[in-house]
Amino acid sequence: MDVQDFFPVWAQLTPQQQKILTQSAIRRSIPKGTTLHSGSTECTGLLLVCSGQLRAFILSDEGREITLYRLFERDICLFSASCMLRSMQFEIMIAAEKDTELFVIPADVYQSVARESAPAANFTTEIMAGRFSEVMWLMEQIMWKSFDRRLARFLLDESALEGTAVLHLTHETIANHLGTAREVVTRMLRYFQSEGLVRLSRGAVELSNHSGLEVLADA
């Protein structure tokens, strides 16, 4: 993948702007487990995901996490370049969940292009609107869906993402994704097991009744 593949507005940029973006982009290979960006560190830049998987999450003072959204192939991470936005005043963490290939475009370079180019600036707005929508969806889940439904949905989504019915996830990890405590996850998974929805073994959760989980998730 090339830098231009990430920008639907590429043809509306000037040759000079295209050149600036292409030449400033740095290709990087990020091993699974790496924290790419944390709210407190300097401005990492725009991340263009060529392959792999990134996770955006927030972190409480006590170390609790909530997954906000995932970034996949062809996705652009804007919030790792949040220094270019004066009004962006929250701290986000970005970590590689799989080995990831990506381009980094320095924030000041991207900003210089967006400052001149209405198509680039409008594209930036669209990216942000998409992430905002995902976060609003999550907030509605948190506020208005009971935890059994959220957990069922999470297991189904992970299963689809990994292409397997056996998820190698600890209860601690699931708790971090869902912003809750390990005990809450353990209790609910045991309930799911008693209902025949999952089978639990050391470090793994097997989805044994996919349609049952679907019914619960959509309840």
Next chain:
Amino acid sequence: MDVQDFFPVWAQLTPQQQKILTQSAIRRSIPKGTTLHSGSTECTGLLLVCSGQLRAFILSDEGREITLYRLFERDICLFSASCMLRSMQFEIMIAAEKDTELFVIPADVYQSVARESAPAANFTTEIMAGRFSEVMWLMEQIMWKSFDRRLARFLLDESALEGTAVLHLTHETIANHLGTAREVVTRMLRYFQSEGLVRLSRGAVELSNHSGLEVLADA
């Protein structure tokens, strides 16, 4: 206030763009209590608040509400024009909490200007980043602050906003603001009263120990 007072980038717009925005803006007086925009209705347009107060909130299927943020004099409401953003896929409600004077700029007019003008498009991104930051703050409150702290913070904010220590709010209204049930609010307010933090009377909550509430809110 004039339309130009809302746009810090006004001087960077062309005379033609300035004229389009000025001429398309419709001045409206909105009585307190009016719902200006609901996710399901058509695209209301960009709202420029001259005076008064708007509330942005989301609404569950069961009719529960959560206040996302308030808009005051000089604020711009972007989400009432969300039809101009393909990626904006959540439903927001906007209501007048006080008698409000505002300008409405039709979404298609604003979009036509932003499409041509990089300063206008970048300004749009900044507005969205600001609202996004407010919503992320709220999410952290919901996830990680216990309800006593959230309620204390809410009472203090309302008191500052209204310029009075006596808030004329029902428990039901407070519950809607905080996305919880009336019983939860009533229980916590009684606890606050027993701690000498507030005094309760029919339809009103008086803040009797401001600094005590501050300590709790920041705990």
